[in-house]
Amino acid sequence: MSESSPQQRNAETTRKRILAAAQRRFSKQSFDATGMREIAAEAGVNVALVNRYFGSKEQLFEEAVAEAITIDALLAGPQDGFGTRTASAMLSKDFKYIDLDPTAAFVNSLGSPVVGERLRRAVEERLLPEISGWLGGAHADQRAAMIFSALLGFDVLRRMARIDALNARHGPVLEDLCAATLQSYVDGAPDKED
Incomplete structure (x- = not known):
């Protein structure tokens, strides 16, 4: 079994922070009222990094909210x-x-x-x-x-x-x-x- 590199672990941690920040923002206000800069600021990252990991606000919403709602x-x-x-x-x-x-x-x-x-x-x-x-x-x-x-x-x-x-x-x-x-x-x- 190979261990993940520090860079991979850091990328995974950053991605999780962005998802968590997006979930908090979308829980407080609508998709349309939420800005990518707000999500990035809450996650403590640059907005370009959010786009790099998720591509778009729609894709971020899909993963952070639509896929996360379960019963x-x-x-x-x-x-x-x-x-x-x-x-x-x-x-x-x-x-x-x-x-x-x-x-x-x-x-x-x-x-x-x-x-x-x-x-x-x-x-x-x-x-x-x-x-x-x-x-x-x-x-x-x-x-x-x-x-x-x-x-x-x-x-x-x-x-x-x-x-x-x-x-x-x-x-x-x-x-x-x-x-x-x-x-x-x-x-x-x-x-x-x-």
């Missing part, structure tokens, strides 16, 4: 406990993200004419099929989309809009309601007769 942790575990497990995780989250706040980054930039479509594709082509494949069964695509919309909506209204009815002090009630709703999407509705 893997919520799908780890049995289906019959998904609602309870996920509701508990959503209500116990402290939302003190180190770098990427996936909900904020998604909401901030979804309306961007430049990267909004990339985000839509990331959801439609990667996240929803992952959930749908995990679910299986009838109407898996629609059930997956409902799960994603429930999680996103809950997070946006609770944390970003700070809706009082979703405040943590209502924890037990919210956990029960959220768990039942999410589990109903996992279990699926019985087919209706025509």
Whole structure:
């Protein structure tokens, strides 16, 4: 096994710093409002280095945000406990993200004419099929989309809009309601007769 050179390690460290800075910036403001100079300054590098590693702001956004939004942790575990497990995780989250706040980054930039479509594709082509494949069964695509919309909506209204009815002090009630709703999407509705 060959060890990486100090130059390779330094390049990898610099690249990670740039990605982390981009994630923080895109979590705070939209793609369109974020400048490459801001990202470079936050990473402590020259803007030319950001361009060298990532080529463009769009490519940096793709790697820093679109590819980094995942739902893997919520799908780890049995289906019959998904609602309870996920509701508990959503209500116990402290939302003190180190770098990427996936909900904020998604909401901030979804309306961007430049990267909004990339985000839509990331959801439609990667996240929803992952959930749908995990679910299986009838109407898996629609059930997956409902799960994603429930999680996103809950997070946006609770944390970003700070809706009082979703405040943590209502924890037990919210956990029960959220768990039942999410589990109903996992279990699926019985087919209706025509």
